[in-house]
Amino acid sequence: MIKTIEKYPVLSMLVLVLLMLLPSLGELKVTIMEARNFISAREMLSENNWILTTLNGEQRYEKPPLPTWITALFGLVFGIKNVYVLRLPGVIMVWLTGVFVYLFSKELTQNKRNSFINGIICVSSFYIVGIIVEAPWDIYTHGFMMLAIYFMYKNYQQYHLKRVLLAVVFIACSVMSKGPISLYALLLPFLLAFVVVYGVKNNFITRTLFPLGLGVVLGSGWFVYVRLADPEAFLKIAEVETANWSSYNVKPFYYYWNFFIQSGIWTIPAVLGLLYPYMIKRVKNVIHYKLSLFWTLFSVILLSLVPEKKARYLVPVLLPLAINTGFYIYYILEKCASKIKKAEAMPVFFHFGILALVAMLFPLVAFFMFQEVLLSNSTTFLIYCLGLFISGSFLLFFLYFKVMWSSFYTSVFIVILLFVAVIPVNPGFANQNINYNSIAQLKADAEKENVTVYLLDAITPENLWEYGGIIPKIQKTAKGYIFPEASEFGVLVNDSTLINSGEFNQKYEIEKKEIYDLNLGKFNTRKHKPRYVNNYYVFTKK
Known part of the structure; x- marks a missing residue:
């Protein structure tokens, strides 16, 4: 089995990526950055804004358009509303x-x-x-x-x-x-x-x-x-x-000094691979190990010089870090076959052992932490749990007998199962908001009633993506708001106190129709964010 996997590395990596990502690809909520990309792609198709890119009809030049072009082409072929495909x-x-x-x-x-x-x-x-x-x-x-x-x-x-x-x-x-x-x-x-x-x-x-x-x-x-x-x-x-x-x-400056933890399950081998005095005596390709090490360190240093810092900015570091970590993993897997010292073997045994225990204990921990969500995913959950428990048991077996290459590939299989299993049962991805109300139907309803919807203050990209089209904004000048000519129109507003303005009440009959809440977290909790809430009113001229 291992020989077959290694014989076709490119195909094997494709299978790994697909097994790891495809089953839960549509489960995750669309993020703010994703929504911006998807909206711009949608407006490329609907408004033909391929070069002068837009977001809700307004200029959006913060990012170049190549990824959005690719997204738009997938949307053109498979449907722009299909998040899984996008x-x-x-x-x-x-x-x-x-x-x-x-x-x-x-x-x-x-x-x-x-x-x-x-x-x-x-x-x-x-x-x-x-x-x-x-x-x-x-x-x-x-x-x-x-x-x-x-x-x-x-x-x-x-x-x-x-x-x-x-x-x-x-x-x-x-x-x-x-x-x-x-x-x-x-x-x-x-x-x-x-x-x-x-x-x-x-x-x-x-x-x-x-x-x-x-x-x-x-x-x-x-x-x-x-x-x-x-x-x-x-x-x-x-x-x-x-x-x-x-x-x-x-x-x-030191914000990125824990960069190795962004490699996830490879954190322990990543740290050990960075220990130059230790590695230099053990790797066969010393000069090439130096390249991956300096490449990693220079990347971290250069990113540290930029005042603006976010964890996701470390993504480029993970590419040379993967190469550098690979030197350590390969040395350990090869060397264990010829018996290395206990002290030297302990870290890698600890790494694989922790992963095995996580796999075996996941069913128990998940049951106590995610009970509410498990009720609707019990069959799927049991299958994942069984797979994780068996894989964890095999990993411990291989470690005990020092069958290191089998240990490595079993650990990769556990990673696949964890990626697939955690998302469906994690309450962070489940809807716990009893007032959840998607804005997705508003556009169709407004068109049916021949009412144009306008935006008064702000709407998050996530809500705008759900809405499905451009929402023109009511412009505000020094003299006040410039209202539409129509005798009746819809208004979306995030801050509902704005509706109490006398400027509106003097000219319009105002009827509150709906509250659209895209939050998944419960009200009055940290996960419930006011920015995801929009109030919908219908304005009718007096």
């Missing part, structure tokens, strides 16, 4: 990123088995998976840059025009996905690490600058076009975005 491109990018981590590692180590481990670590790292929902642009920009780095590295070894052109294309795609972010957080650390480890080899500068320069120029085409076509809006948005880097979500 998330599929992100899943494909996770797989492609893992594949090119594997291919790059194979170029480094000339060891197919070690490289396959690196790819598996990459695609099963916590934030590599989580980012496709939390911030869809990130997996595109860093995934495309990983592809570019692979072809650049190949080109350093032996020049080939096709590799240069592919590097140019993927650098351009990365820039078109999230601007210069991956250039700074993934490519620059790689180039610095390359120079530190290998030195400046013949033609290194020319073989770097040409694809880099041409890729950036091509990738910047959209920015240049929008700057010329809509300069006022572009500059205003650019000013806000630039200011955020130094004034928004500012964290101290």
Whole structure:
């Protein structure tokens, strides 16, 4: 079985990603960043705003459009309302990123088995998976840059025009996905690490600058076009975005020092793989280990220099970290077969042992924590629990007899089951709000009644996505609101106290129709957020 898996690494990684992500892909609530992407994709199809991208009909230039174009194309083919389908491109990018981590590692180590481990670590790292929902642009920009780095590295070894052109294309795609972010957080650390480890080899500068320069120029085409076509809006948005880097979500320099925990289940091996004095005496490919180590550390340092910090910004670090961690995992798996010292084996046995216990105890813990949700998912839950308990038992068995390669692949299977099992039974993903009321039906109802719906203050992207179309905003000037000409129209408002304004009551009969609440958490709890609530009124002229 193991030989079959390792014989087809690219296909095996695809199966791993699909098994891990597809069963629960439609279960998760649409996040704010996802909603922005989906809405812009919807308006590309409905309003033909493919270049001058919009969100609720207003300019949305904060992010370049390549990921949204891809989302829109999937929506065009399979339906723009199908969230499951709209998330599929992100899943494909996770797989492609893992594949090119594997291919790059194979170029480094000339060891197919070690490289396959690196790819598996990459695609099963916590934030590599989580980012496709939390911030869809990130997996595109860093995934495309990983592809570019692979072809650049190949080109350093032996020049080939096709590799240069592919590097140019993927650098351009990365820039078109999230601007210069991956250039700074993934490519620059790689180039610095390359120079530190290998030195400046013949033609290194020319073989770097040409694809880099041409890729950036091509990738910047959209920015240049929008700057010329809509300069006022572009500059205003650019000013806000630039200011955020130094004034928004500012964290101290050391905020990212726990970066290794973002790899999820690989945290312990990741830490041990970073211990240079320990690893340098044990890895066969010392110079290539140094590349992955410096690449990881330079990426963390460069990200730490930027005042604005968020945990998800560490995603580019996880790519070289997967390679670095793979050096440690491979050493342990190979060495255990020839008996290593107990002290040296303890951390990895602890790592696998913890995972085995989590798998075996999950049914008990889940039963006590998620009882309410389990009542409606009992059959599915029992199947997952049985699979986890059996897998955990096998993992302990393999550990006891030091069958390390079987232990590794069993642990990967446990990770798949945990991904699939936790989401359906976790109350954080279940609807516990008795007042939950989706806004999804409002658009159809308003059209049936021949009433146009307007927005008075604000609506979250999540609610706007649920609504299904553009909601024009009632504009406010120094002289007051500019009301629609229609004798009757609908008004959505987040802050219902605004409706008490005398300006409205003097001119209109106001009838409250509905409260739309997209919260899943119970009222008066931390999970119930006022921003998800919109009040719907019908205004009729007196």
